[in-house]
Amino acid sequence: MEADFAFFVELFGHTMSYWWVIIPTIFLGLIVGAIPGFSAANTIIILLPLTLAMELEVGLIFMIALYSSSRMGAGIPAILVNIPGTAGAAATPLDGYPMTKQGRGQQALAMSFVASTFGGLLTTIVALAAMPILAEVGYYMHSVEMIVVMLFGISLIASIAAKDTLKGLIAGFFGLMIGSIGTDVVYATPRGTMGFLELYDGVPLIPALVGLFAVSEAFLIIEQKSILTDKGRELMTTTSWAATLEGTKIAVKRWWHITWNSIIGLIIGVIPGAGASIASFVAYQQSRTYSKTPELYGTGHPEGLIAPEAANNGVTSGTLVPLLILGIPGGATAAIMLIVMQYHGVDFGPSLFFEQPELAYGVFMAMLVTYLLMIFTILPLSRYMSRVTLVSTSYMSPIIISFTLVGSFVPREYMFDMYLGLIFGVIGYIARRTDYHVAAILIGVILGPLLETYFLRALKKSDGDIMTLFSSNLGNVLWVMLVISLVLPAVLDYKRRQKKSQETT
């Protein structure tokens, strides 16, 4: 079968006929995405017996719909209560939550939904069209290049905590050090585990996420009756459908911003292991760097919300590219899809596109249809979802603590992980109180083990020669870009201040 226009039209119609699978899965994905500890990967694992029993096509559509909608769902609590559902949404509250406090939660949700759906839709189309070229990106990323990409993530830490770069760096490196807890990858020597066997596999991410964001926030918000400011509360109680429309308009007006950031997400998603957390911070940082109003970032700026949401949804289609072309999953959910597909006897690789094009392209078509249906099913819900912010903190705070701490128990079933969640909560509380960015600590925890793995791999290949870090052309280009990304914000900031002082004198 030839993959021409008629083929894609027919495939679109065929996939659309599975709306009865996609729409309920969208709602399931929103719920699992919104609850920390219930990622799409975990849900697919829990429902694996069901997925394996389904027809291959139905199972595949179910997994894709769940994957896409859970990515969007993770942004909802991030915006409304400052708790990202997954690490990929850790950059979303930077501007989403301040909007909620100002009573613009409904508007922020609408913006997030539009940025997510259009970002996801667009990157799915791009991935469909440019599949072979995109796959090459993953093919060229070796240990050295990955180290630079990781360092990109770390360099963002300083930029995120722009008020005080030194504090940003301390928070990031503190996170990296926590992320280094566990046995080393070569000789399994336990390091920094304080004698806890539960830490031999490293620090589990869910308790870190739950503690740093949810528990610490829950202990902070009880000082006020509501998370909304007085003005915000007044605005929220009188708000109407107009806020959803306004949010949609604001996002649509910034279509170029959505396009650009979702493409960043797509490219980062293609790199195995990089993932949505790095993509969303890269998107946020570059969005602020090139903005005409960088000082508004962190105060509820629409572009600060749109950038990470478009990027982390762009990652969704990106992670599927190396899976389909090379058989290398770009993330945990893609890895589970690989297992399910192999169970059904499907082998990945370039030949899949010639032998079973309806299946290979069908994966992306399922994603495209899911994003299309999401626009119509989720956007109207933003008004009702945002009402959660009107609940008094004396009720909201204990509910957040209990459900998120139990969420940290679920992945490994260790009681230890609940204690760990509370310890991270205390660290997060101290960090928030004293202006250290919790997102910087979290990204450090995420990148710590990855960075070490690639670092060791590069050193082992070169017999311990540290200069290997500068041995690849692509790596060197990335190094230059990294230095530029570190220096440029400071230069631009200096120029802006100079211009302002000239204007005032």
Next chain:
Amino acid sequence: MTEASSGNVGHEAGIPSVGGQLVIPVLSIIFSLYYFSTILDSPWTAQVSAFLIGGILVALSVLFILRTVLAARRGEASLRMKDLFPGADISSGRLGLFGVTIGYIVLIEWGGFTLTTFLFLFISMVILNGGQRKRMAALIASMMALGGYGLFILAFDTRFPRGPFETFMEAVLNRGG
């Protein structure tokens, strides 16, 4: 981040209290030194990355501590910890909530999700409401605990901690089914 979380909350006669800002750097140094002590006799593969990251962290932390202490000596800041421990800790019920949370984690292993969550929610809500609105707290706590049981344990069969309530309900439902 809430307004209350701003690091500049603890002002004293116009001088900001910044002692709390030293907690994370001091913790970082202590943890890095402890980490180094666990890898001293390890092969180089277990050391190289940690020494590099830990070394940078210790250097950054020392730099920050020096900067803060110098600012305090110039009279621009106070090293008191009011930014970290405001009076609102007791009045807001934060300390009480923290104690109940520890109790929740300790008890949930035996009490199971539903019963322990109900107790935790009820007691916390009563503390945060200053002993008022007990009926409302009981209603919300029971709705959330039973709702959580229905959604996560009954519907999704999620691996939540199980206790007497879950065991009893399982027996009832199995007999009924």
